[in-house]
Amino acid sequence: MTKIRKKYDRTFKERAVELSKDRKNISELARELGLSAAQLYKWRKESEDFGSGSFPGNGNIKQTPEQERISALEKKLKDSELELEILKKAIGIFSKNDQ
Structure with a gap:
């Protein structure tokens, strides 16, 4: 039942x-x-x-305003870290082609 x-x-x-x-x-x-x-x-x-x-x-999810702000900042940080990794890989690829 x-x-x-x-x-x-x-x-x-x-x-x-x-x-x-x-x-x-x-x-x-x-x-x-x-x-x-x-x-x-x-x-x-x-x-x-x-x-x-x-x-x-x-x-x-129920969040206090502080928790919402922390979540938003964590998301921004994660996005920035991903962009940095992509840029590092791109630099590596382009520096190999120049040699």
């Missing part, structure tokens, strides 16, 4: 997190929304950790 996984859109998750901040009984709210309390706590933690970057959907 396969278990069907429910998917919730970003607005639903954000609204559920906001409602959970106003309520004292999280378990009761979770039942009203058709969720498990653990799921609601997970969404609250994600919202606290990533703020507006929470719930990106489609398997995207």
Whole structure:
């Protein structure tokens, strides 16, 4: 038997997190929304950790702005290293032809 996984859109998750901040009984709210309390706590933690970057959907990685900047800089570095290797090989090829 396969278990069907429910998917919730970003607005639903954000609204559920906001409602959970106003309520004292999280378990009761979770039942009203058709969720498990653990799921609601997970969404609250994600919202606290990533703020507006929470719930990106489609398997995207959640990153803080610093992590995004680091990822972008690492990509630039990798591209630059690749270009340098290509240039080194080209110099080697051209220097052999000159001899």
